[in-house]
Amino acid sequence: MRTYIFIISLICSFAINAQEDTQKDSVKTHRFGLRVGTDISKLIKSAIIDNYTAFEINADYKFAKRYYLAGAFGNENRTIDETQVNYTSKGSYVNIGVDYNAYENWLDMDNAIYVGMRYGISSFSHTLNNYSLYNSNGGYWGETSLNTNSQNFDTTTSHWLELIVGLKAEVFNNLYLGVNVQLKNLVVNNKPEGFDNLYIPGFGRTYDDSNWGVGFGYTVSYFIPFYNK
Numbered sequence: 001m002r003t004y005i006f007i008i009s010l011i012c013s014f015a016i017n018a019q020e021d022t023q024k025d026s027v028k029t030h031r032f033g034l035r036v037g038t039d040i041s042k043l044i045k046s047a048i049i050d051n052y053t054a055f056e057i058n059a060d061y062k063f064a065k066r067y068y069l070a071g072a073f074g075n076e077n078r079t080i081d082e083t084q085v086n087y088t089s090k091g092s093y094v095n096i097g098v099d100y101n102a103y104e105n106w107l108d109m110d111n112a113i114y115v116g117m118r119y120g121i122s123s124f125s126h127t128l129n130n131y132s133l134y135n136s137n138g139g140y141w142g143e144t145s146l147n148t149n150s151q152n153f154d155t156t157t158s159h160w161l162e163l164i165v166g167l168k169a170e171v172f173n174n175l176y177l178g179v180n181v182q183l184k185n186l187v188v189n190n191k192p193e194g195f196d197n198l199y200i201p202g203f204g205r206t207y208d209d210s211n212w213g214v215g216f217g218y219t220v221s222y223f224i225p226f227y228n229k
Contacts, residue, residue, distance in 0.1 A: 085131045099112075114165070158190060
């Protein structure tokens with residue numbers, strides 16, 4: 001009888017200890033800190049696309065359980081050769097906003113499926129390298145002439161609102177890979193005299209019939225932890 005009581009007591013002791021350990025393990029602590037990285041898609045495009053150079057530094061700071069203060073700073077220099085015009089747009093841009101992490105992480109995980117809003121500003125200039133002129137009096141087929149006198153246009157600015165959706169996954173300790181898609185809407189589009197903003201660094205191509213633009217990015221970043229809570 002004493003043996004049975006001892007065995008039952010031992011089982012109960014193990015059960016109580018296991019429950020306490022499970023409760024301890026189920027208490028998740030959140031890491032707070034700064035994550036800094038770059039958009040590797042811009043580096044790849046700079047390497048494989050002629051007349052294109054760009055870089056971007058991006059960062060986010062976790063200030064609440066699911067919220068991040070996020071932003072990016074970058075520079076673009078792109079020459080575009082179209083049917084009737086060849087031009088170069090170059091300048092710098094910055095955007096800043098807040099991201100929300102919709103992903104509920106398991107214990108010891110710190111990944112993100114996020115949505116965010118940003119406000120972007122770009123300061124840039126254009127150089128018209130050459131362009132073709134069409135002469136409607138040049139006979140049945142008309143005639144075109146190439147003007148190779150380059151023209152520089154003063155630095156101007158554009159502003160936009162940006163919706164961003166993406167994910168970030170921790171592949172090694174504190175090292176993250178991510179992908180995102182951006183939907184942008186121009187709210188201020190200051191144009192230099194005598195030329196249109198056909199391409200805006202940080203925003204992308206523009207079109208006469210729309211103020212909307214899209215973009216994407218592939219990021220690699222490193223998390224610098226400050227404290228756990």
